[in-house]
Amino acid sequence: MREVSEMTKRIFVFGLIGLALILAGCGTLFGPGPKNIANNPIPLTPVDPSAIPAMETLPVRIDGDYIQGEIIVGYRDEASLYQVLSLVNGRIKHQTPQINAALVELSGMSVPEALGRIAWAVRRGELKGIRYAEPNYLRELIEPLPATNPEVMGAILPKVYDPNIDLRPYQWGLDAVRAEEAWNYATGQGIIVAVVDTGVDGLHPDLEGQVIGEWFDAWNLTWISGYDSSWEPVYSSVYQRWFEGSHGTHVAGIIAAKNDGVGVVGLAPAVQILSIRIFSPDPVLAGRTYFVGDYNAAVGIIEAVEYGARVLNNSWGGKGYSQTLKAAIDYALMNGAVFVVSMGNSYLDEVGYPAGYPGVIAVGATNAQDKKVDFSTVGGHISVSAPGDRVLSCVPRWMEQDGTGLPLLYDYWGGTSMAAPHVSALAAMVLERNPTATPYQVKRIIEQTATDIEAPGFDQRTGYGRIDAAHAAQTTTLPGEGASVAVFAVTKSSGFPIPYMDITLRKNGIDRYFGQTDFEGYYHGFFSDWGYGFFLEIEPGIYEVIIGGEDTTLYWWSWMRVANRVTARETVTLGPGMNDPVVLEVNTTLQVTLTWDEPVDLDLAVWEYDPVNGTYVWSTPKTGALWGTFSGDAQTGGSETYTLVVPHWDWDVYLLAIDASNASATATASITVMQNGVTEVYGPYSVQAGGFYPSNTWEGWWENTPHPFFGVTGPGGPVVY
Numbered sequence: 001m002r003e004v005s006e007m008t009k010r011i012f013v014f015g016l017i018g019l020a021l022i023l024a025g026c027g028t029l030f031g032p033g034p035k036n037i038a039n040n041p042i043p044l045t046p047v048d049p050s051a052i053p054a055m056e057t058l059p060v061r062i063d064g065d066y067i068q069g070e071i072i073v074g075y076r077d078e079a080s081l082y083q084v085l086s087l088v089n090g091r092i093k094h095q096t097p098q099i100n101a102a103l104v105e106l107s108g109m110s111v112p113e114a115l116g117r118i119a120w121a122v123r124r125g126e127l128k129g130i131r132y133a134e135p136n137y138l139r140e141l142i143e144p145l146p147a148t149n150p151e152v153m154g155a156i157l158p159k160v161y162d163p164n165i166d167l168r169p170y171q172w173g174l175d176a177v178r179a180e181e182a183w184n185y186a187t188g189q190g191i192i193v194a195v196v197d198t199g200v201d202g203l204h205p206d207l208e209g210q211v212i213g214e215w216f217d218a219w220n221l222t223w224i225s226g227y228d229s230s231w232e233p234v235y236s237s238v239y240q241r242w243f244e245g246s247h248g249t250h251v252a253g254i255i256a257a258k259n260d261g262v263g264v265v266g267l268a269p270a271v272q273i274l275s276i277r278i279f280s281p282d283p284v285l286a287g288r289t290y291f292v293g294d295y296n297a298a299v300g301i302i303e304a305v306e307y308g309a310r311v312l313n314n315s316w317g318g319k320g321y322s323q324t325l326k327a328a329i330d331y332a333l334m335n336g337a338v339f340v341v342s343m344g345n346s347y348l349d350e351v352g353y354p355a356g357y358p359g360v361i362a363v364g365a366t367n368a369q370d371k372k373v374d375f376s377t378v379g380g381h382i383s384v385s386a387p388g389d390r391v392l393s394c395v396p397r398w399m400e401q402d403g404t405g406l407p408l409l410y411d412y413w414g415g416t417s418m419a420a421p422h423v424s425a426l427a428a429m430v431l432e433r434n435p436t437a438t439p440y441q442v443k444r445i446i447e448q449t450a451t452d453i454e455a456p457g458f459d460q461r462t463g464y465g466r467i468d469a470a471h472a473a474q475t476t477t478l479p480g481e482g483a484s485v486a487v488f489a490v491t492k493s494s495g496f497p498i499p500y501m502d503i504t505l506r507k508n509g510i511d512r513y514f515g516q517t518d519f520e521g522y523y524h525g526f527f528s529d530w531g532y533g534f535f536l537e538i539e540p541g542i543y544e545v546i547i548g549g550e551d552t553t554l555y556w557w558s559w560m561r562v563a564n565r566v567t568a569r570e571t572v573t574l575g576p577g578m579n580d581p582v583v584l585e586v587n588t589t590l591q592v593t594l595t596w597d598e599p600v601d602l603d604l605a606v607w608e609y610d611p612v613n614g615t616y617v618w619s620t621p622k623t624g625a626l627w628g629t630f631s632g633d634a635q636t637g638g639s640e641t642y643t644l645v646v647p648h649w650d651w652d653v654y655l656l657a658i659d660a661s662n663a664s665a666t667a668t669a670s671i672t673v674m675q676n677g678v679t680e681v682y683g684p685y686s687v688q689a690g691g692f693y694p695s696n697t698w699e700g701w702w703e704n705t706p707h708p709f710f711g712v713t714g715p716g717g718p719v720v721y
């Protein structure tokens with residue numbers, strides 16, 4: 001334990017990134033189900049294992065849309081990266097040494113196959129220097145909701161603006177957060193805020209001089225001099241031109257529009273805006289509105305930090321847990337940059353990323369009545385709320401007024417995209433006052449000074465409340481530091497680290513932080529420097545640490561039922577600074593019971609496949625198995641049970657079927673699966689005499705669906721057919 005602790009501390013000190021996992025989360029590759037299938041009476045002949053084709057790849061889960069033709073590989077050493085290149089017939093498109101990640105272009109191989117080949121090689125112990133491999137998942141802009149009825153607190157707001165009039169009276173959000181009083185203490189002087197977004201119109205009359213005259217194009221992974229106002233020569237479509245840079249410009253205006261008595265004013269008007277354009281330059285590329293791959297987003301984040309941004313505003317998100325994005329955000333936090341994210345406009349209680357990563361400030365939206373706006377996404381990972389309804393801010397010069405052809409310049413938009421920049425501005429003000437504050441301390445000051453709204457105290461709809469800029473900007477007493485901790489999941493029987501496990505940190509009954517154990521650990525011996533989930537800069541306190549894994553994933557034809565249930569939990573107290581690692585043991589016993597009443601002889605049939613040894617074991621009749629035992633070969637009704645104790649994490653696959661070849665008549669049978677105290681019953685199924693149920697043939701079960709068996713993964717292994 002001591003050794004782990006010191007190793008972990010060393011990693012932290014040297015700024016390496018604790019990397020969690022790939023290919024997890026919640027999506028599914030498979031269609032909805034279940035489907036009814038007919039019992040097929042044709043007998044199955046037990047198979048000669050040598051006849052089964054050799055595997056070169058493992059099936060992998062992919063949790064969301066991704067960019068075709070490329071994968072992201074996180075590596076420990078370059079030699080392993082080059083091994084991967086030859087394995088997947090790829091070439092390095094780009095490398096990011098700060099997080100040891102590479103974007104690998106594939107030629108002629110699909111993303112699932114490439115990832116499967118890497119997983120297979122890792123499983124065989126042939127790729128010891130790879131931390132993870134994952135798809136380049138897509139993230140999308142959190143689209144704003146233009147206000148159709150720009151009426152706030154009884155005042156009808158102007159729709160066509162004279163750029164020479166003062167629009168401050170229409171910025172209700174600045175009243176709500178007490179901007180003018182806050183400006184007595186701070187205006188964001190000397191702080192660079194990166195707007196990681198669609199680009200910013202740096203020559204907008206209210207942003208000219210507020211925006212740094214070079215910007216990073218994360219789509220092409222290059223810095224460009226001047227302002228991101230490339231719209232005119234590039235797009236012929238009015239629609240495209242209309243949207244180009246509009247989101248980022250609106251966000252930038254909320255943060256830093258000039259306090260010059262005309263137009264609008266930003267909450268931190270002395271801030272310098274750095275435009276990091278991560279989104280597709282063409283807003284409607286491939287029929288998709290504004291998107292980016294995780295790799296490009298990660299590079300944009302790292303470039304912003306390297307440039308000197310102390311605050312990063314991120315009004316975007318998506319599904320799928322990305323190691324690469326997590327690494328980039330940890331890099332920002334470790335370098336003292338505050339990472340602000342929109343919660344999302346989904347109306348739902350759900351976790352997206354980057355909002356769900358530990359250490360970020362996830363922001364919900366409030367309206368002029370100080371209530372949560374309906375669309376604002378709910379969840380225990382929320383930090384605070386800020387004005388995000390009918391927010392008046394800048395739009396690019398090329399957006400035109402309806403019918404007149406004149407520039408619109410300003411417009412009312414709503415969304416958590418508009419709430420986040422209020423918090424980014426405030427973070428800059430807090431940093432101006434407290435230059436040595438860590439990202440956690442900045443977050444904590446903003447939380448502690450927020451005005452509690454809705455349910456008393458922290459709540460999952462509005463976090464610690466609606467921000468109060470005047471209160472936060474006055475604060476010069478630093479709160480305690482954040483807590484950091486590594487969480488390991490290990491097998492109960494032998495203490496091996498288990499990759500692919502979801503970790504939840506629950507505080508006061510609310511799920512606050514999410515992580516995942518990573519690819520490695522298993523192949524580097526006990527408690528290597530990887531193989532855990534890392535939580536950086538979180539709130540100290542008493543937590544229930546919960547390890548949930550897809551420890552029992554059952555398949556029934558094209559229907560996959562993912563049981564992402566609790567497998568281990570422990571209550572720990574996390575203090576400020578680096579804590580000793582938390583090691584949770586996962587029970588890896590699986591019990592399968594076949595039950596029936598009819599006076600016939602059914603047999604529970606189990607195939608086990610061990611991909612490392614390439615062996616299949618057909619466990620019918622009752623000959624025992626690699627790691628399990630049978631009990632009760634019932635001949636005339638009753639039950640038979642197979643108990644499996646896996647001593648280590650594995651990719652092994654267990655396929656279940658009902659062997660009715662000895663049955664003399666139709667019987668009604670059920671299969672009960674028990675693991676970690678959870679029992680699930682499948683069936684009852686009407687099983688005809690003479691064959692195997694649910695199918696008659698094993699051929700192609702690996703490669704093709706529908707699969708002839710129930711499949712049960714080894715403990716900890718999420719993947720499998």
Ligand SMILES: [Ca+2]
Nearest residue numbers: 258262263264
């Ligand atoms: Ca102004």
Ligand SMILES: [Ca+2]
Nearest residue numbers: 453455456457
């Ligand atoms: Ca509250």
Ligand SMILES: [Ca+2]
Nearest residue numbers: 602603633634
């Ligand atoms: Ca039997």
